[in-house]
Amino acid sequence: MIRTLFALLPPDTRSKTTTHLILTVLSAMLRAGTAVALVPLIAALFGQVPKDAWPWVALLVALTVAGWIVDWLVARIGFDLGFGLLDTGQHAVADQISRTRLTWFNAQNTATARQAIASTGPELVGLMIYLVTPLLSAILLPIAIAIALVPIAWQLGLAALAGVPILLGAYVAASRIGRAANQGMMDANSSLTERIVEFARTQHALRAARRVAPEHSLVGEALAHQHGATRRLLLMQIPGQLLFSLASQLVLIILAGTTVVLASSGKLSVPEAIALIVVIVRYLEPFTVLAELSTGVEISIGTLRRMHSVLNAPQTNSGTEEAIITNAASIRLEDVRFGYGGDDLAVLDGFDLTLQPGTTTAIVGPSGSGKSTVLALLAGLHDPGSGRILIDDIDAASLTAEARAKMVSVVFQHPYLFDGTIRENILAGNPDATDPEMKEVARLARVDSVTNRLPDGWDARVGEAGTSLSGGERQRVSIARALLKPAPLLLVDEATSALDTENEIAITAALTDDSRSRTRVIVAHRLGSIRAADRVIFLEDGRIVEDGSIDELLAADCRFAEFWRQQDAATGWRLGTTPVA
Amino acid sequence: MPKRGFQGAVLRSFGAQDHEATVTDTEMLAPGFRRIWFTSATLFDEIEPAPTAWLRFWFPDPDGKDVEHQRAYTISEADVEANTFAVDVVLHEPAGAGTTWAANAQPGMTISLTSMGSSRFELPAELPAELPAGYLLIGDSSSVAALNSIVRTIPAEIPIELYLEQHRDEDKLIPLADHPRLSIHWVPRHGEESFAAAIEARNWSNWYAWANPESASLKHIRNRLRDEFGFPKSEFHQQAYWVHGRSMGKLRSNRDIADDAADYTAETAPAESDPIPTSATDRVSAPAPTNSKNQGAWRAQAGSRLMAPLRRSLIIAGIVQGIVTLIQLAPFFLLVQLARLLLDDAPESQLWRVGWWAVGLLGLGTLLSSALMFWLHTVDARFEQSIRQRLLGKLARLPLGWFDARTSGQVKQLVQDDTLSLHYLVTHAVPDAVAAVVAPVAVLVYLFVVDWRLALLLFIPILVYVLTMSKLVVQSGSKTSHALKWAERMNSEAGGYLEGQPVVRVFGGATASTFRARLGEYITFLNEWQRPFIRQKTIMDLATRPATFLLLIVVFGTLLITTDRMNPVDLLPFLLLGTTFGARLLGIGYGLSGLRAGFLAARRIQVTLDEPELETATATATDTEAASGLVEFENVDFSYRPNVPVLQAISIRLKPGTVTALVGSSGSGKSTLAALLARFHDVDSGRIRIGGRDIRELTAEELYARVGFVFQQTQLVHGTVHDNIALAVPDATRESVENAAREAQIHERILRLPQGYETVLGPDAALSGGERQRLTIARALLADTPVLVLDEATAFADPESEYLVQQALNRLTVGRTVLVIAHRLHTITGVDQIVVLDHGRIAEVGIHEELLLTNGRYRQLWDAGGTVNPTATMTEETR
């Protein structure tokens, strides 16, 4: 965690970090000084001439004031570092996200990344000042006091020094035990909770099935099981919660005992012994601080861990080659293997596919057959686990991320627009495009009917994530954006939800009327978009089972033909009419 | 700069910002009620206008003295973009500084104002179900601006009772905000008690009260609302807006008002002799004697009801924890004792005795706290078990509509996070809170007993801390809410950025730039917000350091000792315990904060446990002739919220074995109507009968043996494929399960699963949407209910299996009475009956051909393309 922290600190603050450290040490020394100055001070107060204490009081005042000044500086620098941490930390995470392999973003990791951006800010600011500094001084101060005690009463000093690792050990052990016990509790709870959540989530189905009585459901069982498990865990919790306070009280008794023994054997005067008892209490104080910080430490460790896991997420591979292709390219997938999770769950294995320049290919097949995966591989969103993707005989893996991105343009199922105008969003496809070029693709994608409707026309804002537009309108803007990008390969992932007529026309136009010379691939769900293709590939379980023109495949009267007929029948389906065998 | 008195000085020391405002326009809204428009270049940089937000104006002295008078006025309207705002001023007699200035205000005049410490009205941001049952608003002409702003914020379906005290006849001419469920009561003032007495004595359970009347009236209102009606503190906001017979700016605290009571009771004496108003035209009821009838119950108090069975245990735990805390402090006391003995040159045996005491107490403390912890955990385990059981029982009896109104996240919050918070409340929060309070109090008492002068001194750093802290809180005021907004915004921005990654990767540049810009702005905001506080925070930190306390103790201790006013031994307790006193005292707030989260959780759980359940009414007719597939809706009315009808006067007959389609644009109520048949909610009036029996008279068991449903959202339970299909018929044979699967076109797909019918389906089983649909259809086939409610959207949710789902549906509908929610008209042209709904009423009934000819609503829908944006409709209507 400390490494993550240092990695996040901006590089130009190294010297500040060092100053911060040095000043923190200095502050601990000054505070130890005040503690030890108490010895002669108290001895004088309890001695014959209490007035002798005044010079020591003056010293104590001086040390305290010096301590304030140093701490003031420490706070300043700490905050500066905190703000630096905020700045670099947040940006580092954002940068990293744009380079992380997309397969990494499962539900949990996405949530982690989201938190790492959205809710760590204020925490990072205070990290140094509220956590690192107090933690550091809580550890340094007792050591400093113990060392300062050695010249006064070496037995006591050594005992105090020995106490440091013991107390720190107890602290660490206590929080370990606590964490383990908590984890155990959570685990025991989580299966039960999962059952209850499911019980609530599937309430409709359970009611309809008359299975809501707890004894008829899995949840009743889990509840009974849980009760046993908790009791056992209870016993585990207790030592963790007592260990530290037990240890610190013991250390107090031992040190006080030592002092008394030294006093009664005449090695220390009584006033000195009393003063030392006060010093011992001061020596123990920082450990209490440590215990109080523990919640904060847990939270911050959580924050750092989140940032760490984002920062160390697997990155996309990219090469160094800069190649630019502007005309329709040939594409070859050679022996490609790819899976989202473990290797045994490959979606594609030994996958070969060649696309001739300038052709339009439709990929069709049942859901889960790997259509979208093929598209994502072509788009460079995923890297093949093994095998190669060649674009005009250039290995895609050898390209830089920028060059790779230049090769493709994509119409996504879920178009993401950014909060800007319609014009800006379309121009994202090609910032150098001229106005007529932009308007031409917009016309093809039927965006003009949108801009005609809106009072601000091309300069209408699309709202956050495009929410001012309807789903269909967003889709059309994204089609225009993709058409405008001068990439040799255009990929279209057709939306599964029912499209309105305008959108179907826009998709077809994107495939047929686009004047740019390029190779096109569409993952198609509907007959309309399939018709626009010169070639159809039927995928099933990650394999190409049929490949040819529509007519050829229809003539073959196999999987695709059946699919085609079903689609045809589905469009004319009417409820409540006699089943078609 | 004229003098602004003590308040002005305090405000300034808190860093209150002065703004200059210039009058742009004035308008008499009613006699003696003037609206003044201002423009201010800087005000909206600091604040955001919110309902009831008010400003402190500094008015010149009407007699020309060199002082300024501070008066509060509410922002009645504001335009942040244009930097303009208005206040509505009552021009009352006798006039004070505010009235005098306002009466003479002319465009071009300027005034200075500050916005410090303004209150704001906010609706609870949680579930709609958590909104109060109604709002009781109380005030007079001076608070009309504030109350109007509240009225405008309250959702249309929530009732509002607005009580206004009428001081002058013209008051009634003041324009009030509109609200569909607002009832207004003007109450003429007859002394200070008349207003309180006029508030209706009724059950105000779950209402929220907001009161801004005159000060003396408020006193009586407070008594009535709190003591008589039982309003809890958290549901009752109160602030007097003026004081009869006194100027507001100079007089603030209630104690002063009480001291001064003589002043104005004298003035109102005549009215007082006639306490019961006779001339009141409005609804006025005599003050009801305090009786339990009017004592309401509030959700806000639900938490304590849930915890009631634990109260005794928790009190005992608190006491034991208190003892443990004292024992933990004992070593310090013993150390002082030890020092005394050393000074007295006591024999060694006595020293040893102290040592043994220390060890003994340590052992005792450890033992006690282990025992306490173990016991609390046991108590908690039992409690939690019973809560979970009650929750489960509740979940099984709530109307299904309850689940539709909540996201799965909210349900999860309830059963997972909230029960966990309860666990912390019982096992940790209570002992922590007790320890946090007992320790500093004990230390304080001890130190005061030893030497009160020195003990008092310890409050200096605390005072510094508190002052700095409150200054900080005030200064960060509006920024804190900005910060919350930013956090929310960044959360959605981050979500968008993550979701948009594929797009960002392919298109780069511009697509990512807004996110980057937003991130930059956020960081800038945090910087600007926090940086100015570094100094204060450092001061607070340094002031409460042990070193600071030590310094005070040593300097003053030495002073007292050297001047012989203190025994040196008495300094020891301070040196041992006084240095951490600050930290301990400040720890109280922290220790108590744990309780809050727990109580909120307890409240949410209890509120759920209090939700009304579906009851089974006693049967009126058990034997009926009617066929089991006959469904009748008779004059059904339904609404989710009172007075917002969703369905009205619905009567339909579904003949056994026929298909009836519900048609209508989104919001027409078709999904709700279908849900009623499956008893997701209960009808408000009328009835629904299946096979001649009112569905409310059927037990859940009986009902769902008759009605089945297939909606777009599929629910698979954790279990095997077989179990999922056989959910309603647990002892079904494999053969019948397979038959159902075959009929539902899913058999072959199941065979391709790793373990076929024995494959365990998790919540995210690797089945596509269409496959899950077909699985649920197989389930419905096996359950074989005579009546079926169906959502046609199921048929096109997944384009690849559209055809198969349709085939499965064809099988499912054969021979059943079917009620289908239709989204695409061409799919229902062949059904037996089409019911066209419009705004919750039946517009037309008939078959396709007839309806086309009638040229009515159906014809309109058909011509409009026959689809009503199916996907959007679905999600919206099933909510």
Ligand SMILES: Cc1cc2nc3c(=O)[nH]c(=O)nc-3n(C[C@H](O)[C@H](O)[C@H](O)COP(=O)(O)OP(=O)(O)OC[C@H]3O[C@@H](n4cnc5c(N)ncnc54)[C@H](O)[C@@H]3O)c2cc1C
């Ligand atoms: C948070 C807050 C918001 C407020 N918002 C508004 C607002 O939007 N519009 C508004 O008109 N007032 C509002 N008030 C009330 C206003 O501040 C007081 O009425 C204030 O006393 C008026 O100051 P003044 O200088 O005119 O009279 P003062 O010098 O305070 O008093 C002079 C005399 O007038 C009497 N008096 C004071 N107020 C009234 C009154 N309302 N009716 C009859 N007699 C009165 C006093 O008892 C006194 O005898 C608000 C008060 C508060 C605390």
